[in-house]
Amino acid sequence: MAEDVLHFGAVRLRVNGSGNLCTGFWSLDNTDIYDMEQFEMSNSPGQEPAHLGNFVGQRARLRVETLDKDEVFRVNRIIIYTKPMWTQLDG
Secondary structure (H helix, E strand, O other), X not given: OOOOEEEEEEEEEEEEXXXXXXXXXXXXXXXXXXXXXXXXXXXOOOOOOEEEEEEEEOOOEEEEEOOOOOOEEEEEEEEEEEEEEXXXXXX
8 A cells, every 4th residue: 555645845943042943844865855945943932833745755855054153943833734635656
């Protein structure tokens, strides 16, 4: 039995920190990569903005990282919005 093909449409993060946060979706074997737009973090953001993605696959890994060594973050909540697209693949 094969898994459904999903559309990973957005991520909503509750993040406290300093610096820029980079997010993206990766396929499990790293063949497909979708980098989302970087955003600046705050110690008291007051909101949980949605960051749009457009990744299609059976499964995905969410990458959350900073690029500079002195940047820190704390993730309190992650919500990933997905929608089924197909129930099987050709072939």
